[in-house]
Amino acid sequence: MSSRIEPLAPAVSSPGAVSLTRGVTATWWYTLTAVLFIEVMLIGAWVGFVAAMDFRVTIVLVVAVGGLLWCASTLLLLFDYRHRIDAGPGVPWRRLAVPLVVAVAFGGVAGVLTGSWQLAVMPLAQSLVLLNWPRGVRFRVVVAATLLLVALAFVDSATDAPGMGIPTWLPGAYAALLPGMTVSSLWFWDVMVTLDRARASESRLAATQERLRVATDVHDLQGHHLQVIALQLELAERLLPRDADAGMEQLRAARVSVDEARQGTRDLATRFRSVPLSDELANARDLLRAAGLEVEAMIDPDAAAAPASALGPVIRETTTNVLRHGGGRRARLALTRTADAWRYEIANDTAQGARVGDDGSGLEGVRRRIDDARGTLEVHADEEEFVVVVTVPSNAEEVR
């Protein structure tokens, strides 16, 4: 159990969402590595093949270096594929021109030097497969590329272009398989992204259903109160000419009913609104900063474990007090963990004479809650500083 204190992180997100985001990112790197690995292996196979054919060293080097360059250029296409969600419809040819030109140049040079049609076409075919095609079109592109590469493999072996006695089918077959393997990796990535979205929209759906339930409750509640108010007003209307006092009484009662209706609606709407204590403190810090105070905030990293039902109202009340009385320049917020208790402290410098009259009345309600949780509340006020310190036992939630 760590009692390490950290300055408040600028943005706190739910840990589950973060780890899932990480999982999706990891899958992306896995996909990228898989595609790149297939490409590098293929270039390796071609280099080995060309070397075995006893071509000059320069040709081997051209195939090797050009091949690696081409692999690097496909990285651009892969990154574009990942960020395609943000791109408009269609293929952004201008941004993709560089990798495609690299593919054509490498294919052209390597094809001419080795005399292989398949090596000439393979880089461009692979680069085209990596583009962000619409679903049906991509399938056709892959089939066409595969068929073309298979056909060219036959052309190569028929013309005996690279030479005699060497198994030409090996890199050829590998090259023909390339588009299919690449697309299956990309497909896996697409499935992953779709699953992730489905999970997110499922939780959104649950939230929407909850909202619908609340809407029904609000409707019932409002209907009831409106009926009561209508009756009270009608009664007042009848009473006022004869008995003014009784009529006024009904008008006041109607106002009370309006307040009740409003409060009931608000309670319904905020019933499910609760955020972790650490978020509440971060919001408090942001609000005080926005109000022009210099804020020092320290929060225990596992503040989420602090008893929220006891400390939440304290945080709300004390922050509102600092905001309201205002006039100060500095504030200090801290939620720390001691051996068996949580300690919350909020301090602000008081402007001269700013705190007259209504201090404490809000804190009294808070004090009752703290007593229920067997905690303590201390208020220190002097000319310079107003400090509220609350301690609540760590196991307060179980006591309640």
Place this chain on the structure above:
Amino acid sequence: MIRVLLADDEGMIRSALAALLRLEDDIEVVAECEDGEQAVAEALRLQPDVCLLDLEMPGLDGVQVAERLNRAISTRCVVVTRHARPGVLRRALASGVAGFLPKSRGADEVAAVIRRVAAGARYVDPEIAADALSDERSPLTDRELDVLRAGRRGETTGQIARALALAPGTVRNHISVILGKLHVGTRQQAVLIAEERGWI
């Protein structure tokens, strides 16, 4: 006498509130405006002590009016709202609003707040403060919020990159992280969510 300017686009509420405030001995309603632009113009002309501004008005909203007035004259602004959207209190405090109230408060309470604010104090309604404290925190970093802000009107990735002096690739990277964190498919959806929750 405290000279007060009222701005609310709902005529019934505006005139009822003005009539109720005129019943107070120490408050004089010097202007009733039906939108933000008019409120700014009238306030600059009349220099009231306190401006009571509705948050939801067509054109300039209450906080924007307060921001403009605070730059120009020494009036104190109180913002009134029916439903405080997330982030709005933070925005209001940052632009120097002196008071923030829900519309449901009675005219006597509004008058009391006007007096406090006119005396130089600040007033934030506890209900609004409680709501603001339970706002959902943004999971996005400041840089990611900058990217969303720069692209909120549908600017292209290139335009965002130029506006923030970043490489287009970096912007695309930020965007895909944002989409992942918010679990949405497009930048437009991300902008909508961020605006709805008061992050940008």
